[in-house]
Amino acid sequence: MEDKGILIVISGPSGAGKGTVVEEIKKDRTYALSISATTRQPRSYEKDGEHYFFKSVYEFKNMIGGGKLLEWAEFCGNYYGTPRDYVVGKLEEGYNVILEIEVQGALQVKKIYPEAVLVFLIPPNREELKNRLSGRGTEDMETIEKRLKRASEEIELIPEYDYVVVNDEVELAVKRIKEIVDVSKMASARYVDKIRDFK
């Protein structure tokens, strides 16, 4: 693989089908996984550098301070983040890297790594979103309404994203995202070296 890969960030409301779509894309061998850094305790089967990069709070805070994280958040008293060097290394090897993160994290990534391509995944319409949220059959109306409200707030931030992909069918959504990645490789900003060749 000669060309640098694309960092693609997928967000979208709960019920948009991000998980399924991302799993499908990851089957493509030109895509590499990102490995998160975390301060939480490893579970018995988890290996450092494979499931997570396990860090002390001190180490993690140093990573934040040193700009070593593309994004990070605190969740249930533990820190989680995306290590910049690992991701950039994979991109330079020519792999595309896909991150599935929520809206605030996605905007952090774009700030630190502006070449990142931000994709917002949405169901075809509000009705379908509501169906998918309630379709799990495990939540009461209040929870569903809360999620819909949150979805509305996230959707407000779509203009910060580069692309919107409608997830009407998983196969089509995957195809669209891969097309976005292919086309992003043709961005003129990536041709600085080639321009030099022509002089």
Add this chain to the structure above:
Amino acid sequence: MEDKGILIVISGPSGAGKGTVVEEIKKDRTYALSISATTRQPRSYEKDGEHYFFKSVYEFKNMIGGGKLLEWAEFCGNYYGTPRDYVVGKLEEGYNVILEIEVQGALQVKKIYPEAVLVFLIPPNREELKNRLSGRGTEDMETIEKRLKRASEEIELIPEYDYVVVNDEVELAVKRIKEIVDVSKMASARYVDKIRDFK
């Protein structure tokens, strides 16, 4: 066709193969032709509104003044330009419109119609460019050198373009440009109305 079309502008040095690529894309029925306005005299077989929109110099200058042209230039004492209303009408009908114009014209279009997608078509490398320029067999070395110099100047402006498409094979170049158009339809800016649907 429900969605608004994409205005795609193709430029590139002489010898890049723009003509062939554009002809190929125009065969796709989702692409509409643009019809230029001109002040030059119609030839016997030319029909107004089909081959060109024939205008008096007075009318043409009024179009310039009224912002009715996406771009225009003077050539051999005649004016030529791309009528904004005609192009926008086709885009609103859902057609993609492709314009093959030189660098200065392309930059004018982007200024007046920022959603336009600018594609710079290049041969795989300088050697190949030189081969294609001299391959026509009708020009002397001086003409070829002049063209190469002009090509270098045009290539300097690549950063003003959105995408660079390498024309190694016509079929591939056509496929890449169509992918760029498809992906441009997923730009988040086009989802303002759909965002409203989710509220």
